[in-house]
Amino acid sequence: MELTVLDRLLQIGDLFARDMDRAFAGTPLTPARVRLLWVVHHGGPVTQHALADALEVSPRNVTGLVDALEEGGYVERTPHPTDRRATIVRLTETAEAQMAEMQRDHAEITETLLNAVDPHDRAAFARGVDAVALKLEAMVEEASAS
Amino acid sequence: MELTVLDRLLQIGDLFARDMDRAFAGTPLTPARVRLLWVVHHGGPVTQHALADALEVSPRNVTGLVDALEEGGYVERTPHPTDRRATIVRLTETAEAQMAEMQRDHAEITETLLNAVDPHDRAAFARGVDAVALKLEAMVEEASAS
DNA sequence: TATTGTTATACTCTATAACTATA
DNA sequence: TATAGTTATAGAGTATAACAATA
Numbered sequence: 001m002e003l004t005v006l007d008r009l010l011q012i013g014d015l016f017a018r019d020m021d022r023a024f025a026g027t028p029l030t031p032a033r034v035r036l037l038w039v040v041h042h043g044g045p046v047t048q049h050a051l052a053d054a055l056e057v058s059p060r061n062v063t064g065l066v067d068a069l070e071e072g073g074y075v076e077r078t079p080h081p082t083d084r085r086a087t088i089v090r091l092t093e094t095a096e097a098q099m100a101e102m103q104r105d106h107a108e109i110t111e112t113l114l115n116a117v118d119p120h121d122r123a124a125f126a127r128g129v130d131a132v133a134l135k136l137e138a139m140v141e142e143a144s145a146s
Numbered sequence: 147m148e149l150t151v152l153d154r155l156l157q158i159g160d161l162f163a164r165d166m167d168r169a170f171a172g173t174p175l176t177p178a179r180v181r182l183l184w185v186v187h188h189g190g191p192v193t194q195h196a197l198a199d200a201l202e203v204s205p206r207n208v209t210g211l212v213d214a215l216e217e218g219g220y221v222e223r224t225p226h227p228t229d230r231r232a233t234i235v236r237l238t239e240t241a242e243a244q245m246a247e248m249q250r251d252h253a254e255i256t257e258t259l260l261n262a263v264d265p266h267d268r269a270a271f272a273r274g275v276d277a278v279a280l281k282l283e284a285m286v287e288e289a290s291a292s
Numbered sequence: 293t294a295t296t297g298t299t300a301t302a303c304t305c306t307a308t309a310a311c312t313a314t315a
Numbered sequence: 316t317a318t319a320g321t322t323a324t325a326g327a328g329t330a331t332a333a334c335a336a337t338a
Contacts, residue, residue, distance in 0.1 A: 003279075004252075004256045005256060005259070005271075005275050006162075006252065006256040006259060008275045008276060008278075009155065009158050009162075009275060010158075011279050011283075012155050012156075012159065012275075012278060012279050013155065013156055013159020013163075014159070015279075015283060015286050016152075016155075016156060017159075019285070019286050019289060022289065022290060030303095030304065030305085031305095032304080032305060033304095047319075048319075048320065049318080049319055057305085057306070057307090058306070058308080059319075059320065060306085060308080060320085060321080060322090061305070061306055062320090063320065063322095064304085065304095065305085083314080083315075083319080084313080084315085084319095085314045085315070085318065086314095086318090086320080087319075087320070106152065107150075109152060110151060110152040112281070112285070113151070113152060113278045113282060114151060114278075116277045116278055116281035117273070117274040117277045117278060118274075118277065120270070121270035121273050121274050121277075122274070124270035124271055124274070125267075125270055125271050125273075125275070126151055127263070127267050127271075128263040128267050128268070128271025128275075129151050129155060129158075129271070129275075130154060131262045131263045131264070131267075132158060132259045132260075132262055132263060132271075133149075133157050133161075134262070135258070135262035136158055136161045136162065136259060137157075137161060139165070139255075139258070143165060143168065144168060176328085177328095178327080179327095193296080193297095194297065195295080203328085203329070203330090204329070204331080205296075206297085206298075206299090206329085206330075206331080207330075208297090209297065209298060209299095210327085210328080210329090211328085214327090226296095229295095229337080229338070230296095230336080230337060231295065231296040231297070231336065231337045231338070232295090232296060232297080233297070
């Protein structure tokens, strides 16, 4: 069975996710937890509520993820300086270093994958990927509006 | 923050998954269950064990998915003609029709997305997607071998 | 002895609803 | 009255291990 372009695109996401999974096997890190760390790494210390919004999950879900990450020594809960209801989540030094390394790996993988594309095709490929992502985004938005 | 090509590719997978989710909201169909139906639709009636291999999940997991799908009227368990240990899973007519429709939608989406790519870029884009998928597949295989 | 599917158990991700402390 | 986070509860996906029936 020949794979369509869409199949290929979905396959890429799957492969990448599975590779990430494998990379964190044996640690308490799971995809959802890594995603939280990734968001805090990029956005800096943040309240759990804002984190729930950023991850598009429920506040309750964030509580569980932060619980596990705190116990594993990846994040710290510190009180909000002015709002005593709120909790600020920040990465520990270990986690910060780990995310920085992950970011380097990410960049390296991006480069390796792009190098796998014929040099003459690269620019068109990048434009195509952009166009498809934007189109799909618009389609999903339109669909969820109706 | 500018998105890299890899980010875009991952975003495409995410968007698509979320759209599928939304499409089956309100039914007992979930991503894992739809995936099982999809595999049976394409491969035909199959034992649960073979299904576990195809889906790359545990046999126990298949039992649960088939339980739910059987209760919902999407699949039927029938005895294997010669091996009395084994169970054959087949789609009901309803599910078969639903999967056929999904396949048509899938093809339509593929076409719409490709049409979003500049005609001059299309061939190069398709070649690039193929190259990236194959490269990533090779990378994952190599990584899991070590 | 090996294989198929199931029961038993457990962990993770996710959600909604009710509650507490604070704003 | 509204908001931040937690407790309570529940469903889904996943895994391993033990087991029964069959090959």
